[in-house]
Each structure stands twice: as structure tokens, then as C-alpha cells.
Amino acid sequence: MSVTCDVVVLLSGTGSNLQALIDSTRTGDSPVRIAAVISNRADAYGLQRARDAGIDTRALDHKAFEGREAFDAALIELIDAFNPKLVVLAGFMRILSAGFVRHYQGRLLNIHPSLLPKYKGLHTHQRALEAGDTEHGCSVHFVTEELDGGPLVVQAVIPVELHDSPQSLAQRVHVQEHLIYPMAVRWFAEGRLALGEHGALLDEKLLAASGHLIRT
Ligand code: GRF
Numbered sequence: 001m002s003v004t005c006d007v008v009v010l011l012s013g014t015g016s017n018l019q020a021l022i023d024s025t026r027t028g029d030s031p032v033r034i035a036a037v038i039s040n041r042a043d044a045y046g047l048q049r050a051r052d053a054g055i056d057t058r059a060l061d062h063k064a065f066e067g068r069e070a071f072d073a074a075l076i077e078l079i080d081a082f083n084p085k086l087v088v089l090a091g092f093m094r095i096l097s098a099g100f101v102r103h104y105q106g107r108l109l110n111i112h113p114s115l116l117p118k119y120k121g122l123h124t125h126q127r128a129l130e131a132g133d134t135e136h137g138c139s140v141h142f143v144t145e146e147l148d149g150g151p152l153v154v155q156a157v158i159p160v161e162l163h164d165s166p167q168s169l170a171q172r173v174h175v176q177e178h179l180i181y182p183m184a185v186r187w188f189a190e191g192r193l194a195l196g197e198h199g200a201l202l203d204e205k206l207l208a209a210s211g212h213l214i215r216t
Pocket of ligand 1: 011013015016017020046069090091092111112113138177
């Protein structure tokens, strides 16, 4: 008997990772069900993608709240109404309070466009180019209180080409994001992925510090 894993996705932007996730749930045997998509921006294109797919959406404007804690408390209430087993950050451009992160400990995933621990924060493609890196990529990780710092689940590594610009690099990294994020979410939904005391566990084995590595 297959058990469905309800997921709530949080985003602020175009939602191409949401789209990849939606597409991956259409295979028939997917244990993932996207219960709702929530954005802090009512005009996020990702909400339109969700509506097009018949998924429930909510918008919660952070500017209507006095401070991060108040917004995060309202966000928790909104999310928990859908009773998700997993919360997926897909371009959610908000720093989350410690209380929020603790509330979803072990069931909150994020994707970041760099090979963490390199280039936490913004402008990752530009920074990789400026550093002269020969490799770049993206990372899925469990979210902890340290920004972009939680245990890694999976990384996709791509070579940096001689004539790459931040845009060309971003484009190739995005292709990889769309592969590894649905994969990690599926692992979680199948009960194969968990957050252990010493890092991320896949099939009950502690993953390496870099997470599962995929090279292209
Ligand atoms: C991605 O690059 C992801 O790594 C980062 O935010 C971006 C979201 O892109 N966290 P999209 O909205 O899914 O296209």
C-alpha cells in the first residue's frame, strides 16, 4: 500500500522548481501530493503555476505584519492547516525565525544555487565566476537555524565553462535543480530520507558532509 506524503511549498518568485515538483508528481506512482503552495507575494508567478495545476494557493503578505516573529507565527498557522509531512522552500525569499525552523525541524527542505558550504546567500553564480571556480552547482539541504547551513542531502556538480556568464551558469544550474529537488522530496516521501542527530540519513545511513553527489 502506498502512503501519500502531503507537502506544502513556499515560494516568492517564478517557481520553476515548483513546476519540476508538480511534473514529478504526475508519474502515477509518486507518493508526493502537493497540498498547497504559499507565497509572501500575491503576484508570484509560482502561485499561477499552482492554480494551473489545480493546487490550493495562499498569499500572506509579510509587510502586513509587525516583525518576523509575527509573520512566521501566521505562516505556521497557515501551513499547519494543511497538515503537511514536509515543507519545501522553493525560492522563498524570507529569512526564517528560529521558532519557525524549530517547529519544522527534520521536515523542512531548501534548495540553494551553489555547492554549499560555498556561497551562502545571494549572487552565487557571479561569486563562483569571480572566484575562478572550475565547478559549480546546487544543493538540497535540511533547514536549520544557520542560514543555508543545514545538513546536505544532495548536490549536483557541473563544470564551469570558459565563456560562462552568471546567466548561462544559472541556466545550467537550474536544469540540475529541477532534477535533484524532486528526487530529494521523493526520498523523503518514501520514508528513505531523514534528519539524524549527526546529519542527513538516507536509507538509515549517514550521508557524507556533501550529501549524495551527482556529477554531470
Ligand atoms: C532557485 O535558484 C533556488 O536555488 C533558489 O531560488 C531559486 C528559485 O527559482 N533557492 P524558481 O523560482 O524555482 O525558478
